[in-house]
Amino acid sequence: MDWKTFVKAGRAKFTLENVSTGNRLTFRVNKHADKDLWFVSVLNGPDNENSFMYIGTTFDKEFKLTKKSRVGVTSQSYLTFKWLNDILNSDEDLPNTVRFYHAGRCGRCGRELTVPASIECGFGPECVGLVYGDNPHLAGHIPLETSKKIGKILKTANELNCLQNSD
Numbered sequence: 001m002d003w004k005t006f007v008k009a010g011r012a013k014f015t016l017e018n019v020s021t022g023n024r025l026t027f028r029v030n031k032h033a034d035k036d037l038w039f040v041s042v043l044n045g046p047d048n049e050n051s052f053m054y055i056g057t058t059f060d061k062e063f064k065l066t067k068k069s070r071v072g073v074t075s076q077s078y079l080t081f082k083w084l085n086d087i088l089n090s091d092e093d094l095p096n097t098v099r100f101y102h103a104g105r106c107g108r109c110g111r112e113l114t115v116p117a118s119i120e121c122g123f124g125p126e127c128v129g130l131v132y133g134d135n136p137h138l139a140g141h142i143p144l145e146t147s148k149k150i151g152k153i154l155k156t157a158n159e160l161n162c163l164q165n166s167d
């Protein structure tokens, strides 16, 4: 996908995943109504719609902290977006170790999805269990690799006790 156009489109929400470490960050980039200013926030809580923290503004191709920034120059979110912005304004593309996912919506409940494995399968951690049961790969609808990731999510959801019981 053309991720550079996506980031600047006005109301972009996306997740960057480092596939070698498994680390990921979800950003929201909203454009000013009139000016070429982009306000960048990072997801820092459980609510994919609202748990965003402002980190800085892109103006004239430069990403900077402002007075309202809630993070410092050593924060992972600031450094990651600055790195992304530099690539965005160059002829380079993302390295193979970094994947870009635009936010999706759960096919069952419509909630926004930001976790790569959820975006790939189209369902959030609770709904995937309700749709596929405990063995999503047996349904044969999704790649084994994805179902392995979902397996992790299911376990996490179970640990958090947010999976509904089927009894």
Ligand SMILES: [Zn+2]
Residues within 6 Å of the ligand: 106, 107, 108, 109, 110, 111, 123, 124, 126, 127, 128
């Ligand atoms: Zn759902």
